[in-house]
Amino acid sequence: MLIGEVARRSGVSARMLRHYDSLGLVRPTGRTRGGYREYTADDVRRVFHVEGLRCLGLSLRQIARTLNEPDFAPSALVGDLIRRTEERLSREHELLERLRAVDAAEPVGWRDVARIVELLHGLSSPSAARRQQTVLAPPGRASVPAELLAEAVLTESDPNVAGALRWALARAGRNGVASLASGMASADGDVRRRAVLALAELPEEAATVLLTDALGDPEPAVRRHAALALGARGVTRAVPALIETVVEGPNDVEASEILGTLARDATWARRIMCRLVDELAGHAGDSAVRMRLTQALAEMPGTIALNTLRQLADDADRPVALIASALVRVLEGRLDVGRPCGDRHLGAG
Template sequence: MLIGEVARQSGLSTRMLRHYDRIGVVTPTGRTMGNYRSYTEADLERLLHVEALRSLGLSLSQIAEVLDDAAFDPSRLIAQVIARAEESIARTEELVARLRAVNDSQPRSWTDVLHTVGLIRDLESPAPSQRQRTALTRGATDQDATVLVAALLREPHADAAGALQWALSRIGDAALPALVQALYAPDELSRRRALDALEKIGSPAAREAIAAADDSDDPRVRARAILTRGRLGDPAALPRLVDLIRAGADDVAAADVLVSLVRDRDLARVAVTALVAVLEDADPHTRRRVAAALGMIPGSEAVVALTALLDDDDRGTALTARALLSRRAPHPAERGSGPAPSAGPAPSAGPDPSDGPAPSDTVA
């Protein structure tokens, strides 16, 4: 078969076939009656093998080595080709990520493009000090938000991460879309860095974004979201604040937020009811946390609940209730509701010299 016919049937150009012949990969071995070289069946079979191996990413020199050595071990060469292909994929993915970062910055001119490319390059420096210096000294603009967030999420060094959070706080709300998306990232570090960055921004929109994450699977993000929702004055946060107190997760902060939330008498009554319900079958540590929270809530209902704890089976809970009642000052919400109940005698847990003198029974 002459070269033109081989080209038509194989889809290769005559130029490529001549190149194969010149470097010795596939050389036609037959002769026509006119003494023209032609491809034999064996030549065509070798050509098919060459194209199959090229489709695997092998170079022509590697293909010639494979085809000319019947004892050649294919697994070693294939492993090399796989490694090279994976490196190529990684480089391509890195290029795509960089292009997306540039595009997400919404450049308006090539000057903007070069600015973003330079920022990306500096934030990918192998030196943590260089990355930190870049975050602290480069004039951050709104167009840098996505690049800085991406750098924050992958930053392995705490100092450089802190500098990136500071840079994002200077940008402000322009960074919110990328940070909110990171709140639901699959890895814990990204979620928590995004949360810290949103708290540093601290704008009304940032606080609303944190509060909206109260359905997060991450317990830290969820707790911060509940606290933020309470600080924003949402009464719906009340039972979830009580849950934090019950669980002992951010319980001190939850009690503080609960007190700031229950300004009116009705909400205070709801809070006391919810806290008293926690006491059923609660362990001693939980009972003491509940007592501490009740001591901060205004209203006679809280006084009644604390008084009931004076005879608690857990001595620590009883003493906590007694101390809180003795220090409790009358609150405006309690006026007109009659005198607060007497704290009564000390709980009958028996004398314990290590406890020292019993707290005063006086109720302010």
């Protein structure tokens, strides 16, 4: 079979077949009397083998090694191909995301495109200070797309940069909530926590819905931050998670203050008091937890917790009793301030 027919049947150009011959990849078995290359059926099969390996991304040198070494083990080569392909796909995915970010910014000219690209470089900087500066002072005062900010806040580990990103996202418009929804669906608890912290600064009702869903998250930190955000918005569904935060800490002081605000509603005051008392009874052997619960009682409005604190002033747990006694004196002092002068307690004299 002459080279022209091989080219037609294989789809490989005659020029490439001659190149394969020069490299020793596919050398025709014979020659005609006129000196033309003559390929056998085995030669043609080798052409297809070469083309198949090229489709996998192998270089011609790698293909030659693969075909010419009978004992060659392909596992290492294939593994290397997989790694290089993954790296290439990662670079292409990054490029795609950058293009989407530029498109979302709706640039009106190449100058705007250049500014957005500069923003992207700044946000991907290894320097936390540079990333923070990029968020707070974008080049040319170009607006940063909410989608880009959301993607950055979900991956940012530096607390200062993360705070700046949340601040910027809260001012970027309504697209922020939709962009953070994917973070709430992540299998990574840290990503969900970052999403909740960002949602806490967005006032939209859609953010409240996502935060409410987060109350059932398996990660305690996610539940805690969702409860704090919802409680600050007056959402009473956060009460169980807020009490859990008082019990477990951290943020127990903040959770106690929010519970005190929610307890201004008489119905919820009774429920919250009952839950706090139940938790005190359920943690009889844990002094640290009972101290936090005792301090939470002092945040209840008015003097509704006074009788409970008086009982705790005689508690067998000495640290709890001391804190309760001090809180009782504070609450009783408030009562004295509110009484007419003739009804106040007189000191000894």
